[in-house]
Amino acid sequence: MTRLVVRNFAARIRELPSSVEEPEQDKSTPYLDVGSRWEPCHHFYKAGVPYKVWTEQDVFRFHGLCKYRDCFPDPYAFQTSDIAILVNDLEEAAAILEGSGYFRTPKSSEEQEKLGYSDSGQGNRESIRLLNVSAMVRHHSQWDSFEEVTNKVLYAAGLSENPHWGPTRVAGNGVLLILASDWNYTLNSKAASPYYHDPIPELSGYFDSHVSMWMDTPISPPVNSIRSPSDTARLRHYASVLKKLICEADVTWTVRFEQDIKSQNRQALFDLLEMCYRCMMKKGVCMFTRLTTDIDFQKYSKDVRDQIKASVHDPVLMAEFNRCRMKGVITMPLPRGHASTYDEKQCKKDLPGLSWLVRVPRGDGWFLLSLNVARIMENKRRDKQLKLEELNHLSLRQRQPKRTEDEIKTLEYYLQDILADTDNWAFQNQEF
Numbered sequence: 001m002t003r004l005v006v007r008n009f010a011a012r013i014r015e016l017p018s019s020v021e022e023p024e025q026d027k028s029t030p031y032l033d034v035g036s037r038w039e040p041c042h043h044f045y046k047a048g049v050p051y052k053v054w055t056e057q058d059v060f061r062f063h064g065l066c067k068y069r070d071c072f073p074d075p076y077a078f079q080t081s082d083i084a085i086l087v088n089d090l091e092e093a094a095a096i097l098e099g100s101g102y103f104r105t106p107k108s109s110e111e112q113e114k115l116g117y118s119d120s121g122q123g124n125r126e127s128i129r130l131l132n133v134s135a136m137v138r139h140h141s142q143w144d145s146f147e148e149v150t151n152k153v154l155y156a157a158g159l160s161e162n163p164h165w166g167p168t169r170v171a172g173n174g175v176l177l178i179l180a181s182d183w184n185y186t187l188n189s190k191a192a193s194p195y196y197h198d199p200i201p202e203l204s205g206y207f208d209s210h211v212s213m214w215m216d217t218p219i220s221p222p223v224n225s226i227r228s229p230s231d232t233a234r235l236r237h238y239a240s241v242l243k244k245l246i247c248e249a250d251v252t253w254t255v256r257f258e259q260d261i262k263s264q265n266r267q268a269l270f271d272l273l274e275m276c277y278r279c280m281m282k283k284g285v286c287m288f289t290r291l292t293t294d295i296d297f298q299k300y301s302k303d304v305r306d307q308i309k310a311s312v313h314d315p316v317l318m319a320e321f322n323r324c325r326m327k328g329v330i331t332m333p334l335p336r337g338h339a340s341t342y343d344e345k346q347c348k349k350d351l352p353g354l355s356w357l358v359r360v361p362r363g364d365g366w367f368l369l370s371l372n373v374a375r376i377m378e379n380k381r382r383d384k385q386l387k388l389e390e391l392n393h394l395s396l397r398q399r400q401p402k403r404t405e406d407e408i409k410t411l412e413y414y415l416q417d418i419l420a421d422t423d424n425w426a427f428q429n430q431e432f
Contacts, residue, residue: 025064025250030199037079039132040097040175041199044085047096050187052201054084054178055111056241062200065248082111082129082174088187093177094128101412102130102175103419107158109174116234117178124230125182131157132173133419137412141403146411153415185209203252204260207245211265214238215302219295239291246272246287247280253325264308266315268301274318280326 030053032042044051053059087093094104108118109129117127133153140149154160156174180187185205217235221227251257253273258266278284290297307313 027064028062030058030062031076032199033076035135036076037083037173038199039100039135039173040083040085040102043096043100044087044093045197045199049093049096050088051093051199052086052180052185052187053199054086054183054201055081056244057081058083059200059203059206060244060248063203063249063251065244079173082109082176084111084115084176084178086180086183086185086187087177088180090126090128090177090179094130097130097175101134101416102132103157103416105129105131105157105159105174105419107131107156109176111174111176114233114237115176115178116230116232116237117176118230118233126179128177130175130177131419132175133415134412135173137408137415141408141411146407149411150415154418157419159418183209184212202260203245203249204257207242207252207257207269208262208265210238210241210245211268214242214291215268215298215305219293219298235292239288242272242291243287246276247325250325253323255323263315264305267304267308267313270315270317271297271301273321277318277322277326 030036030038030041032038032045034042036042038053041051041053085093094102098104107129112118112127112129117125131153136153136156137149140152144152151160185201185208214235217231217238219235221231245252252269258269261269272287275284275287275290279286304313308315
């Protein structure tokens with residue numbers, strides 16, 4: 001047998017991701033201040049108007065769900081998604097925000113489409129979207145010329161076509177006002193009192209609302225009718241929220257949560273907990289799939305709800321139910337030496353041919369030893385190209401010279417004039 005002597009090995013240290021346990025879920029409070037994402041809440045609180053923040057990432061983030069902890073790392077940063085807020089009176093709430101510099105816009109947003117408000121067809125629920133022009137101007141003027149800022153604001157407001165150099169949808173600090181009555185949710189007037197103020201709904205009320213909305217939105221359209229895109233979006237949204245509440249929130253598995261929700265929804269809660277358990281044990285279908293496709297389960301849930309309301313059925317929990325939620329793991333990059341054996345095996349599966357992952361002496365990291373030098377060099381060239389493209393992108397987006405407060409205010413007033421009177425286009429050719 002001829003002995004092969006390998007003279008040149010391509011070697012490099014490879015950092016592996018590590019699986020760590022989920023952090024504890026601690027409830028926190030948002031920043032209600034001018035210039036922050038939750039500025040509308042600040043204005044409603046001062047006006048004494050009851051409201052609740054309804055955007056799922058806001059709700060889950062402030063109830064401590066781990067996947068949403070870093071959704072909005074800087075509370076005063078420019079946000080790319082609208083904030084949805086439940087109110088009792090759309091016009092009253094819109095007037096409060098308009099008095100604080102917000103402007104109505106017909107431009108739909110991703111948040112509207114996800115909640116099923118973008119369809120202008122018959123029977124669509126009412127909503128009002130407003131834009132925080134001041135926030136957009138102050139953010140974009142750091143990077144763009146005043147002409148570009150104007151184009152972005154006008155496009156986000158729905159008053160101009162999409163700029164050829166821009167993305168298909170320019171985000172802004174938008175506020176989507178929706179009716180609490182449309183979501184089977186009762187706003188407590190105490191929420192606006194100086195002694196008790198909690199802008200984020202309790203997860204029990206959030207569950208009651210979404211599970212009742214899911215039951216009342218048929219999976220299949222009625223006979224001789226066609227399901228609208230907004231109905232489909234709503235159904236998928238209800239299913240997504242319910243799946244996250246059951247599969248990711250510790251509190252939904254507790255006796256207290258069971259007691260806090262409406263009695264008519266307790267059997268639905270028990271059934272969803274069992275569904276999640278079976279799915280985690282690889283014995284059942286994904287919850288989202290069942291909630292969007294299983295017509296029989298939806299009909300059963302509605303029938304049981306009606307029976308509980310009529311006092312002819314008592315909710316039943318599955319036998320030998322374990323109230324400890326089956327927690328998953330979070331994969332995150334950690335320093336060498338902290339990766340698990342499982343991660344090492346998964347990484348080995350993705351190695352190129354004629355390559356080996358070898359643990360360094362003393363266990364401090366891994367070496368990638370490979371005879372496939374061409375593949376290694378190709379990967380290096382690709383990584384280098386990606387870094388160059390990233391640097392080029394950053395160099396194109398250089399900060400503008402610092403704007404004075406007067407310049408920013410002038411642009412704000414200019415755009416506010418346009419949005420306040422959309423028929424007056426005389427000022428749009430003005431140059432700054």
